[in-house]
Amino acid sequence: MSKSESNQPRIPSIGETKGVGNDPREQLEDTADPPGKIWFRDLDEAVIEADRCVQCASCVAACPSDSIGIDAEEKRPTLVRMCTGCSRCWDFCPRSGLRYERVNSLLEDERGLEEPELYAARASGETAAAGQDGGVVTALLASLLEAGEIDGAIVATESETEPLGGEAVLATSREELLAAGGSIYTQTMGLGQIDELLAEADLEPSEADLAFVGTPCMIQGATALDRYGHEPADPIALTIALMCTRSFEQERLHSQIESFGVDPAAVEKIDIADGALSAFDTDGETLLETDVSEFDAAGLRGCDECTDFVGAGADISAGNVGSEDGYSTLVVRTEAGKDAWNIAEDGLESHAIDRPAAHERITDWNDRRAQSIMPRAYDPAGSVGISYDEHREVYDETDREPQPLNPARVHQYEEWC
Ligand SMILES: Cc1cc2nc3c(=O)[nH]c(=O)nc-3n(C[C@H](O)[C@H](O)[C@H](O)COP(=O)(O)OP(=O)(O)OC[C@H]3O[C@@H](n4cnc5c(N)ncnc54)[C@H](O)[C@@H]3O)c2cc1C
Ligand code: SF4
Ligand code: SF4
Incomplete structure (x- = not known):
């Protein structure tokens, strides 16, 4: 009916x-x-x-x-x-x-910190090497795990069967976090798998404290479920948003990469920064570098309606815009986020964000673009x-x-x- x-x-x-x-x-x-x-x-x-x-x-x-x-x-x-x-x-x-x-x-009024704090930060050694930018998200999660603040983190790995496809995983050790470092430019649907992931890790939903990492739309769902008291969000103790202007539909992403004469299976890492999309192989050799607009047709069409580049409801947001190469930009927004930052900070090199205006510019641009496209x-x-x-x-x-x-x-x- x-x-x-x-x-x-x-x-x-x-x-x-x-x-x-x-x-x-x-x-x-x-x-x-x-x-x-x-x-x-x-x-x-x-x-x-x-x-x-x-x-x-x-x-x-x-x-x-x-x-x-x-x-x-x-x-x-x-x-x-x-x-x-x-x-x-x-x-x-x-x-x-x-x-x-x-x-x-509503969350902005409830966040606890007077103003969000913006940092440029980077990890060192194998953690920095595992990460997409400064490896800060991986380092922060590892610090929280080792301090006993969380039992695990829902993150993403590349599918073994579908190149560039994302899969949600619950990492419960530093090794698993390192293996999951880096950005996956397709969605994992991890918010819909929390119970299964907890069961696989032998963790009780009512007792587990998890960090949840995701694109801003995943964070929108997670924070709304939490704010309105719905069970699936109960185990989430900390949310980390990955700043995002779009994600990709996997098959379309493959086709677009192939159109440049590159085999998607040979791509180890994709990087999107300063309006360019680059793809690298396992040796770090550049396979492809082009204007990101060449990949417009491979993007999820619903992303055009998303005004939330930073994931404004998250405890912490992480991106690269506004920081030098090799650093991550971090926005710490809530008390839970600040507590996490305090625990991780000593293991990181950090300073105030280098180019806050660049960060604001892309946030505003994304906002205007989405508002011009969304019918509502x-x-x-x-x-x-x-x-x-x-x-x-x-x-x-x-x-x-x-x-x-x-x-x-x-x-x-x-x-x-
Ligand atoms: C689809 C997408 C688009 C992005 N677009 C931008 C952008 O336009 N501008 C910008 O400044 N930053 C963007 N980012 C964020 C950026 O790529 C890095 O994730 C961020 O800078 C953190 O880097 P890091 O080295 O600190 O993180 P890392 O140490 O590499 O840790 C990242 C963590 O996120 C998890 N993860 C990766 N991809 C996903 C995913 N799809 N879903 C859930 N978890 C995931 C990883 O498993 C890992 O645990 C985007 C990220 C994604 C996934
Ligand atoms: S966009 Fe809507 S329909 Fe699609 S997965 Fe999210 S909640 Fe479900
Ligand atoms: S642009 Fe928005 S809707 Fe699309 S993946 Fe990123 S956060 Fe989600």
């Missing part, structure tokens, strides 16, 4: 426990339209089939009945059992029901929740409007929605 066939009030999800009362309207923080059931098929049509999904896996994590799984081949959320129409997948999706800029602005209004003061009807009102009849379900999946929905 699709949404249009039901007028029943849906189970409110946003605002269940933290800071707001129990009234559904209040919980939805003044969403303009009355809530109705929203099914996963509505999200599928509005986001996934419309080629707007950014593979953050917030919907997978948010589903209370574990009805959404990950289609590993297509790298997309998919229904794996009966959908109850509870709407949480919609509510936590940053491309549909979640006004992430509102959550970020960017509104940090608006309601957290965006209703289905509100979404349709502004997305219908644009090039980002909902698309019919893939016929191959229709039978699934007939059975489960």
Whole structure:
């Protein structure tokens, strides 16, 4: 059954426990339209089939009945059992029901530090060599593990079977962190795999303290789940956002690399800095260097609507813009982030960020670009929740409007929605 066939009030999800009362309207923080059931098929049509999904896996994590799984081949959320129409997948999706800029602005007021602190920093030795830029994220996580502050960190490694494909891993030792160092320019959907990763590591969700590293959209989902008291976020003690203007769709990334006469399997590392994309082999030899705009068509189309370059809701953000080569730029934003920085700082070489204006410029540029593309209004003061009807009102009849379900999946929905 699709949404249009039901007028029943849906189970409110946003605002269940933290800071707001129990009234559904209040919980939805003044969403303009009355809530109705929203099914996963509505999200599928509005986001996934419309080629707007950014593979953050917030919907997978948010589903209370574990009805959404990950289609590993297509790298997309998919229904794996009966959908109850509870709407949480919609509510936590940053491309549909979640006004992430509102959550970020609420978190800004709650962060504890008066102003974010910006550093340029680098690790040394094998940690620096393992990292993408200064190896600071790896060094920081290793310090927290060794200090007993976390039991592990959800990070990314390259898939053994699919070159340049990202896989989420839970690293519980320095060695595993070193092996996972560096940037993967495809999404891992790690937010939707926390329970499985904990089980593999023999850790209890209720007892584990984890660091969670991800692109800003993954952090948007994780921080919203946490702020509104949803279980999947419970083990996350620290969030680290990797600054990001876009991620890539794996097959399109392969094709684009091949179009330069380069075998994707030979690429050991990709680097994106100062508007250029470079690919290197295992000896560090440059295989390809070009303007990053050559790879526009390989980017996830939903990234065009993302205003959140820095991952403003994270405890710490890490990037390279604004720092010299070989350094990472770090933004420490919350007390949890500051505590982590204090523990790691001694093992790092650090100073104030070299070019704060460059950092601000790319943040503003990304913001303006996304606002010019996204059909909905960017509104940090608006309601957290965006209703289905509100979404349709502004997305219908644009090039980002909902698309019919893939016929191959229709039978699934007939059975489960
Ligand atoms: C898709 C993407 C786009 C980016 N774009 C920019 C940009 O435009 N400008 C900019 O300044 N910085 C960008 N970055 C961040 C940059 O590439 C580095 O990650 C950052 O500077 C930290 O470097 P480091 O050496 O301190 O981190 P490292 O020590 O290399 O640690 C990075 C950690 O992040 C984990 N990780 C890597 N990729 C992913 C992923 N896809 N999902 C989840 N975890 C992951 C690794 O496993 C590792 O634990 C981007 C990163 C990604 C993944
Ligand atoms: S953008 Fe994220 S939350 Fe939305 S459908 Fe895709 S994976 Fe799910
Ligand atoms: S640009 Fe935004 S939406 Fe795309 S991967 Fe990066 S953080 Fe996610």
